[in-house]
Structures are given as C-alpha cells and as structure tokens.
Amino acid sequence: MRAEMDVRRLTRDLLAGAEEEAADLERSGTFPWRALAQLRAAGLFGLPFPEAVGGLGRGWLAATALIEEASQLHAAIGAVLDIQMALVAAPLVQFATAEQGNIVRDVVRGGALAAFALTEEGAGSDPRGMQTVARRDGDGYRLEGHKLFISNADVATWLLTFALVDRRPTAFVVERQNPDLAVGPPLRKMGMRSVGTHRVDFRGVYVPSPLRLGAEGEGLHIANFALSRGRLGIASQALGIGEAAFVKARDHVAQRRQFGKALAEFQFVQMTLAEMRLRLRSAQLLCEDAARRLDAGEDVSADAALAKVAASEAATFVADRALQLFGGYGYMEEYSVERYLREARVTEIYEGTSEINRLIVARDILRPARREIGGTSPHAR
Secondary structure (H helix, E strand, O other): OHHHHHHHHHHHHHOOOHHHHHHHHHHHOOOOHHHHHHHHHOOHHHOOOOHHHOOOOOHHHHHHHHHHHHHHHOHHHHHHHHHHHHHHHHHHHHHOOHHHHHHHHHHHHOOOOEEEEOOEOOEOOOHHHOOOEEEEOOOEEEEEEEEEEEEOOOOOOEEEEEEEEOOEEEEEEEEOOOOOEEEOOOOOOOOOOOOOEEEEEEEEEEEEHHHEEOOOOOHHHHHHHHHHHHHHHHHHHHHHHHHHHHHHHHHHHHHOEEOOEEHHHOHHHHHHHHHHHHHHHHHHHHHHHHHHHHHOOOOOHHHHHHHHHHHHHHHHHHHHHHHHHHHHHHHOHHHOHHHHHHHHHHOOOOOOOHHHHHHHHHHHHHHHHHHHOOOOOOOOO
16 A cells, blocks of 8 residues: 555656646647656556566556556546556567567567557457458568557557457557558547547558567457456546546535535535545445456456446546536636546446446356356356
C-alpha cells in the first residue's frame, strides 16, 4: 500500500499542470507529449516489468495506480499508458525471443511508442473473424488487409499486429515506417481526442520472420494475454475519470447555493454523492484485487473483465450524475464535466464491451459446472 501511494504522489508531481492543459489538448486533438515525456524520463513506462528488460519491477498494482492517477488528470495519458504497458509491452516481455530484446527494452522504457492492431470491421468482439492475412515470402511474410480503430497508430514506432497465416491467427511486430503501411487520418470521436484513432492499411507489408511474435497460430493466445492486462488498465483509467468527476461534483455542491443554502445540504444531493462514492470504491477494490492476483502469477482473465465492467459503468454513472449536479453549467465545456462523461463512455466499449466482459465472467462462473457434467468450452480459461 505504501508503494502504491508513493506512485500516486510521484505521478501527481510529475504531471503538474496536466489537468489544466487537458481541455485545450482535447479540443485541438493534440497528443499529450509533455506529460508522457515526464513519465518516460522517470522510468514509469516500465513500472510493472522486471529490471532485466529495463523495467522497475514494481508490479501491476503499482501500474494500475499510475494509470488511475494519470487518468484523473487527463484520461488520454491513461489510454497511452494502457496501450504501451498492458497491450504491447506485456506480451513482448512474455513472448519475445532474445533476438527481439532491443525492441522489448525500447518499448518497456517508453523510448518507442507502440500500438495494438487487432480490431477490424468484422473482427471486433470476435477476433476470429479477422481477414488480414500474412503470406510467406522467402524468410518473412507479406501482410495484406487493414485494421480499424487503432489508437496511437500515428505516433507509434511499432504496431503489434495480428494476421492469419494459413487461417491461423499469428502476431507480428510491424514497423510503422514501412513504406507499404498506411495510417489513415484521425477518426472523429465523441471523446478521448488527444489520442488519435485510425484505420491502418497493410499493402503487402514485408515483415521478416524474426519479427513474428510467438509461433504461427499463437496469435489469439497472445491477444488474450494482452487484453486481460489491458482490461485491468482500462478499469484503472475509468476509475481515474470517475474520481475526477466526483471531486468536481463534491466541490461544486459545497459551494453552489440554491433556495438559501448550499446544494450539499439537500438530502438528495447527499444520497447521490454517497452512491457515486459507493460505485467507485467498489470498483476500485475489484481492480486492486485483480492486480494483486496478477502480481501473484494468477490467471486474471475473469477478474480483469469483472473489474472493467464495474469500473467503466461506475465512471459513466458518476460522470453523468456530476453533470446533473452542475445543472446548466455541467453542459458547458468550461467546467470539464461534460468531457468526463464523453471520456467515461468509451471505457464501456474498447478492449471488450461490457457485454463481452460479462460473457467472460459468466463462462468463468460456469466452468466448474461444465467440468462436472463433462462439458467443454473453447473459451474456458
């Protein structure tokens, strides 16, 4: 707990001013370079990873505290940290060969930003529907197809990309500067505009065999490994957004007066604040429990899914109630509350919708029953 608090204080110190500049960055769609450079210089991109690969060896409980605290100041920073640490660095550390060591260390340290290229138009919730293919070509592969909704694609050095080799999902580490790779313009979004989201086209992109991650056909296993950590990261991001909205609402009702008294003196407002705190704290405990289990070496696929559902739905509820407590002011950009609601909403969608994550939890619940009756499930962990 002391280590977690130290991470939170350090994050606040390093990101001084990030909250104030967040509105301008979101309005202009500008990447949060300054804040991320501060975190990189402190080595915090490598927070959960072993020192042997350039990390700090502090584990995922500390990493989730970092993402939560950063997201309370500016949600886009938390999004980048989640992509970098959970979706890309974690599978690289787990599955990379010694020959890929330089890439691993560069991503772990944050020297090279990364993107996670899995989703396609017909392969979102069901990655088995992907159409991007990788055909063998000499001592390498040629990738053909496209990916959609890829965050960080415009600033990444490496894209962890998934394609079919003989109909078997396989992972590749693809350099963005490849001349046959095209990153489309940023898609217009409801929120989280400081992180660009793009279509990526692979037009015969050549990837040498040493840049394949894992074995042919191991792609879904690698993707699920990444997503179980990514969902924990998004849960933490959602908690940060929710906490920011809660603090704004608490301070507002303490100062705003109606009918001769502060809004905070009305029982309905007090009950609303209590419900907001209840949902955030409950989700935070689920997130912390999953992080501790992950640090203990346990499979947290269901735990992370549960934490993400609870935290993302709590964040949306809290941001919505915060806007309501602000009244007309909450609908104005000046007070940031409407931005929290726009940012919270996507946490219920990306890296597994709430519906998909509930299915993951349900399958985990029913797993013992399936075993008892002799049934099997390809999704059981």
